[in-house]
Amino acid sequence: xxxxLLLALSxxxxxxxxxxxxxxxxxxxxxxxQRMVTAAEAEAARNGWNVTIAVVDPAGELILLHRLDxxxxxxxxISQAKARTAARFKRPTKALEDAVAGGRLVVMAxxxxxxxxxxxPIELGGKIVGAIGVSGASSAQDAQVAQxxxxxxxx
Numbered sequence: 001x002x003x004x005l006l007l008a009l010s011x012x013x014x015x016x017x018x019x020x021x022x023x024x025x026x027x028x029x030x031x032x033x034q035r036m037v038t039a040a041e042a043e044a045a046r047n048g049w050n051v052t053i054a055v056v057d058p059a060g061e062l063i064l065l066h067r068l069d070x071x072x073x074x075x076x077x078i079s080q081a082k083a084r085t086a087a088r089f090k091r092p093t094k095a096l097e098d099a100v101a102g103g104r105l106v107v108m109a110x111x112x113x114x115x116x117x118x119x120x121p122i123e124l125g126g127k128i129v130g131a132i133g134v135s136g137a138s139s140a141q142d143a144q145v146a147q148x149x150x151x152x153x154x155x
Contacts (some may be wrong), residue, residue: 051145
């Protein structure tokens with residue numbers, strides 16, 4: 001009798017589809033990314049810096065890439081790497097650079113880490129919704145351009 005009951009229960013449980021466990025991830029919109037890039041480009045132009053600006057989602061995947069005419073080819077990859085690092089590690093890339101400078105060389109071995117200033121996470125409502133990364137000038141100048149972009153979104 002117990003065996004039949006267990007068999008009957010197991011067939012009911014197996015026939016019932018499992019309820020999916022999901023979560024909602026907030027992501028910066030393309031319109032917001034464009035607004036940030038416009039402000040970042042204006043800051044770079046004011047200073048005569050030829051940079052590439054990347055905006056990514058929280059997973060570090062590209063939403064928008066904007067390369068100024070005279071920006072180096074290498075800045076395309078580096079700007080994306082900085083943005084990806086800021087998004088995935090949920091902190092400015094300067095924090096990772098400072099850790100390396102302070103002797104925490106293990107940071108350089110972290111998968112996907114680009115410990116070079118110029119990447120900033122985009123936080124709205126306590127959640128990381130993306131990041132902006134800039135490359136092409138000095139690291140501090142890249143950070144200045146990224147901050148201008150971030151300020152256009154979050155004054």
